[in-house]
């Protein structure tokens with residue numbers, strides 16, 4: 001496992017404690033009136049603990065771990081990857097929110113770019129944590145700005161939150177759209193160009 005990551009304003013976090021997670025799931029099953037020792041549930045606490053280790057794997061990754069491959073291609077026009085799958089977890093209810101992210105940037109004057117897949121990996125680093133959609137969007141944009149030093153970044157995230165559909169207000173299909181725009185992409189003409197590419201189906 002890589003070193004624990006210091007999360008913005010949230011202090012140092014420890015390593016994933018699988019045994020503790022397992023005990024917590026067992027307790028939860030008892031709390032809802034289930035019998036964690038019945039045959040179908042016997043392995044469930046261990047399975048759920050392993051699942052959470054995977055679902056929150058981004059807690060032990062840093063953006064610079066995935067934005068490793070950079071090239072100086074001299075390409076100085078916008079690069080945009082659309083419809084990157086987002087599978088994240090709402091930090092309020094620990095249920096999924098799912099959808100897509102669109103990530104675009106205008107490379108630095110030297111044309112420093114990264115591999116296209118690295119943008120999708122970056123989305124995963126931040127999605128695989130207890131999250132809110134606004135922070136996910138901001139973190140993707142700010143880490144790109146910091147590491148690639150591009151002239152501008154645009155990140156648009158569209159997700160459906162299961163905490164709004166499977167419980168609570170129970171509105172299936174409502175989509176939340178968040179954006180973070182940095183640098184030259186704040187210029188209205190450039191921003192509009194990016195948005196029309198993002199919205200084109």
Ligand SMILES: Nc1nc2c(ncn2[C@@H]2O[C@H](COP(=O)(O)OP(=O)(O)OP(=O)(O)O)[C@@H](O)[C@H]2O)c(=O)[nH]1
Pocket residue numbers: 090091092131132133134161163164167168169
């Ligand atoms: N801004 C924002 N809110 C979120 C996100 N995910 C979940 N929420 C909201 O977080 C809020 C938590 O509100 P609370 O009133 O503390 O919790 P609750 O009683 O479970 O709220 P309800 O969902 O309305 O039943 C809810 O309105 C959720 O819809 C997110 O990514 N961003």
Ligand SMILES: [Zn+2]
Pocket residue numbers: 090091092093094095161163164
């Ligand atoms: Zn929620």
